Amino acid sequence: MKTRVLIVEPSQIIVEGLVHMLQDKPNIKLLSPEYNLQYLQERIVAGKPDVMLVNANMAAQAVKACGGKKIGVLGLVYQYVDPTTRSLFCDIVDIRDSGVAIVDKIVRAASYSSKPCEPTTDRYELTKRETTVLIEVAKGLTNKEIANKLNVSTYTVISHRKNIVSKTGIKSVAGLTVYALLNNLIDENVLE
Amino acid sequence: MKTRVLIVEPSQIIVEGLVHMLQDKPNIKLLSPEYNLQYLQERIVAGKPDVMLVNANMAAQAVKACGGKKIGVLGLVYQYVDPTTRSLFCDIVDIRDSGVAIVDKIVRAASYSSKPCEPTTDRYELTKRETTVLIEVAKGLTNKEIANKLNVSTYTVISHRKNIVSKTGIKSVAGLTVYALLNNLIDENVLE
DNA sequence: AAAAAAATCCCCATTTATGGGGGTTTTTGG
DNA sequence: CCAAAAACCCCCATAAATGGGGATTTTTTT
Numbered sequence: 001m002k003t004r005v006l007i008v009e010p011s012q013i014i015v016e017g018l019v020h021m022l023q024d025k026p027n028i029k030l031l032s033p034e035y036n037l038q039y040l041q042e043r044i045v046a047g048k049p050d051v052m053l054v055n056a057n058m059a060a061q062a063v064k065a066c067g068g069k070k071i072g073v074l075g076l077v078y079q080y081v082d083p084t085t086r087s088l089f090c091d092i093v094d095i096r097d098s099g100v101a102i103v104d105k106i107v108r109a110a111s112y113s114s115k116p117c118e119p120t121t122d123r124y125e126l127t128k129r130e131t132t133v134l135i136e137v138a139k140g141l142t143n144k145e146i147a148n149k150l151n152v153s154t155y156t157v158i159s160h161r162k163n164i165v166s167k168t169g170i171k172s173v174a175g176l177t178v179y180a181l182l183n184n185l186i187d188e189n190v191l192e
Numbered sequence: 193m194k195t196r197v198l199i200v201e202p203s204q205i206i207v208e209g210l211v212h213m214l215q216d217k218p219n220i221k222l223l224s225p226e227y228n229l230q231y232l233q234e235r236i237v238a239g240k241p242d243v244m245l246v247n248a249n250m251a252a253q254a255v256k257a258c259g260g261k262k263i264g265v266l267g268l269v270y271q272y273v274d275p276t277t278r279s280l281f282c283d284i285v286d287i288r289d290s291g292v293a294i295v296d297k298i299v300r301a302a303s304y305s306s307k308p309c310e311p312t313t314d315r316y317e318l319t320k321r322e323t324t325v326l327i328e329v330a331k332g333l334t335n336k337e338i339a340n341k342l343n344v345s346t347y348t349v350i351s352h353r354k355n356i357v358s359k360t361g362i363k364s365v366a367g368l369t370v371y372a373l374l375n376n377l378i379d380e381n382v383l384e
Numbered sequence: 385a386a387a388a389a390a391a392t393c394c395c396c397a398t399t400t401a402t403g404g405g406g407g408t409t410t411t412t413g414g
Numbered sequence: 415c416c417a418a419a420a421a422c423c424c425c426c427a428t429a430a431a432t433g434g435g436g437a438t439t440t441t442t443t444t
Contacts, residue, residue: 233433310432317415334429334431335430336429336430350431353431353432354432354433357432363432365431
């Protein structure tokens, strides 16, 4: 029986590429792809995919959308993905993977789907303020500069930073920067 | 007359995607794509492309390979590309661009190619030691830790860091981390 | 072999950051 | 309205980084 695959990916190039690489495989039935998350839940109900191949940046929403259903969720990765996000997926498809490798991962994910991808537990979450502070840290501002920008005392900024560190477990500015980058909190233009 | 386009991109998915998006366009003639840089120069001589669409990570080599020839070089970008690399290209094709946008950029790049893409001048360069220090900084190590790892005194590490700052103009650890990430000096696994 | 560049090392004063502790005031959700 | 969470503020000691200033020894290039 064919594995039903739903691709969820905003890039037309990649969707086209995947479709043309997978469409004639004997053990795969491609559902028509989704380019965004808007109607994902409806698509899942209607299409009954066994496996979803999802842009890694849409990780959390996609996993939520399949809400307990037995769907193997594969992350589609362009470049950098943090371990936390990675752990949401059964497996990772890298954009540089060969066609054979991708088919292989899809088939394996389908068998995975007997145990549904349970949303990972105990995920910390940063508060609004912590997130804004993190962003400024990742932009390279000092505590004093951040304090001025946010109109609070440096004590407050330091407090938030302590919380960020204890929640994420990341101590260094470098690590926090990567974290912010990976979570799309900042982009390449931070390099003044 | 059709614009001759050479795609240089290691990812099969992306190449397939681009080929299927571009192959039937009336004003574009696709040369068979290259997946790596090995025979690029020969391919350029043989195929006489007007435009090259090149993975941005291969920027420097690709521009060098077209050595003064009148070729419009477009950078193909997955995610993050630093301004310096960006400046090597006539224009940037983002992986999320639509088919129409890509065709448009190709056509414009073809007219560009009357003035050949001259490699940017005055590029500073980090020395070997500076680069290794930068990498460790971007991994989040302290000067002391770096000194131990490299078996030099912290004074030396600090010296190197001063040089890095004066050469790159980037003062913060956050900025240096982004820089290292963009230049593929470190990868996602830095998040312990 | 001489000059230039890279790599190494040192000191000092000042600024920032870290890690620990303690709080109060707003906001938010039930 | 009340409890919990978030946001805010403060102090201290220590660690680390920054921004100046030097210097010597290796390597590399000419």
